[in-house]
Amino acid sequence: MNTILGLAAEHRDVLAVLRPRVVTDLRELLEPTARIVLGVLAEPGDGVLGRAVSVLGAVGAADLLLAQCSARAFVDTLGEAGETITPKEADDGLKRWTPRIDSAFFTRSIGQAARVGARFLIPGDAEWPAGLHELDRHAPLGLWVRGRIDVLAGGSPSIALVGARAATGYGEHVTGEASAGLSDRGFVVVSGGAYGIDGMAHRTALASDGTTVAFLAGGIDRFYPMGHESLLSRIASSNGAVLSEVPCGTAPTKWRFLERNRLIAAASDATVVLEAGLRSGSINTAGHASALGRPLGAVPGPVTSPASAGCHRLLREYDAVCVVDAAQMAELAIGSASPTLEGLASGWGGVGESPDGVRVLDELSTRTPRELAEIVQRSGVASSRVMSVLGELEADGVVVRREGRWLRRRTA
CATH class of the missing domain: 1.10.10.10 (Winged helix-like DNA-binding domain superfamily/Winged helix DNA-binding domain)
Incomplete structure (x- = not known):
């Protein structure tokens, strides 16, 4: 790849189309170009890269990696900027990032983003969701958006409704009632676009003329799951938005789904788990919400239902707040934060x-x-x-x- 300045100049017309407002100066494209490049090189939530960006800036960090610097140079450069990093962290990081230096993928990715009408937001943009700053070194480098770019900019309260893909009729009924009630109260309903609870939350918000946001684990050029392509298209073309931190052309994987969950939690004023098994990904989202000090609620289900075992665990062991309807969920979102939930965001097994x-x-x-x-x-x-x-x-x-x-x- 070229330097960031070279890439910005070479792809100026396409990159300008991706920004939320008219670009008149090439220098305005340096920061977004660098963040797109870094998003190609690293997986979501890479804390070592986040530390480098915090002291070198996105442009400085990207140019350093594109130059394929040595681990020693990486350590020294960060040290001079005030960030201490071990040689092993530098060496491991470079081994992760260097194989992904691919100018052809960068070109294809931004071209596809432009073709589907996506926009690229970065920290500092007026439309950037303020809650994402609290992720610190694990914050996203940028956000790809299809739909309303300012939907999470703070104009309305937001609440994440998450739960099992294999939802029961009970879970879908409670979710539908909650999403409709929250939409009527002016809340932005945030979820992950998946089957089951997520899909019901999105569909009901749309049916209630509300605003809903879907965070995806893959690129927003190809909606996933395929069975929700129509639903996600409706979200993007209505008053809502579909967002992702990974570039167009990136496939959704289990790791990216788990990392995506931190965005759902951070972008919302509260998180409610409506139905979840013990190993549901929504429990991971709950862990992120509580680690950020955000209110966490859980809806109880039949004690004999494995589909509600995760919710019962949150209520029994981790002091999630019991909520049963939209009124209680709204109160949770605008009230005080819930107790800390330790371990769920990082409780890995083998x-x-x-x-x-x-x-x-x-x-x-x-x-x-x-x-x-x-x-x-x-x-x-x-x-x-x-x-x-x-x-x-x-x-x-x-x-x-x-x-x-x-x-x-x-x-x-």
């Missing part, structure tokens, strides 16, 4: 459920064996760590090696 393990497994196929270099490039995990993870997964019988390539077992 290597297959560790952050690196999830990312490596995401990129393994059950049909096509992949070489180590390809897994490193696709996962954004350093090669030494990928080899370690693969070794553990092979010992657990989750993956198998065939002639130097790796395959995920169908029964894993």
Whole structure:
């Protein structure tokens, strides 16, 4: 890749279209260009990169990585700027980011974003959701938006309604009533665009002439899940918005879904889990909400229903507030914060459920064996760590090696 200045000049016309307002000076494109590049190089929530950006700025950090600096130079540059980073952190980071330097993907990605009418927001824009600043070094580098770009800028209160994909009739009924009631009260309904609880929250908000926002785990050029393409298109073309932190052309993976959850929690004034099993991804969202000091609510269900076991755990063990209707949820959002919920946002099990393990497994196929270099490039995990993870997964019988390539077992 070129320098950030070179990329901004080369793609000036396309990049200008992506910004929320008219660009008259090339210098106005340097910051967004750098953040798009960094979003290509790193996985969401990369704290080491976040620390580099905090002291060097996005342009400085991006130019340093595009120059393919050494780990020693990376450590020294950050040290001179006031941020201490260990040689191992620098070395691991560079091994994650360097294989992703790809000018062709950058060009395709911004071109596709322009074709679908997306806009790119960065911290400092008037439309940027203020709550995302609280993620600190794990804050998104930028947000890709289709629809109303200022929907989370603070004009209306917002509340996240999340829950199981495999929702029961009970869960969908409670969600529909809650979303309609909150929409009538002027709340922006935030969710993840998935099947089940998410979809019902979005659909009911639209039917109530309310405003709803969907955060996706993949690029917003191709809506996912495919069965919700019509729903997500309606959100983007109505008074709402569809957002993602990853560039167009990026596929949704388990790791990106888990990282996406922190955005749902941070962008909302409160989070309510309406129905969730013990291993539901919405429990991860609840952990992020409480770690940020945001109010957390849970809707009780039948004590015999596994679909509500996660909600009952939140109520029993983690002091979530019991809420049963829109009025109580609205009161939760505008009241005081809930008690701290520790462990749920980072309570990983074995290597297959560790952050690196999830990312490596995401990129393994059950049909096509992949070489180590390809897994490193696709996962954004350093090669030494990928080899370690693969070794553990092979010992657990989750993956198998065939002639130097790796395959995920169908029964894993």
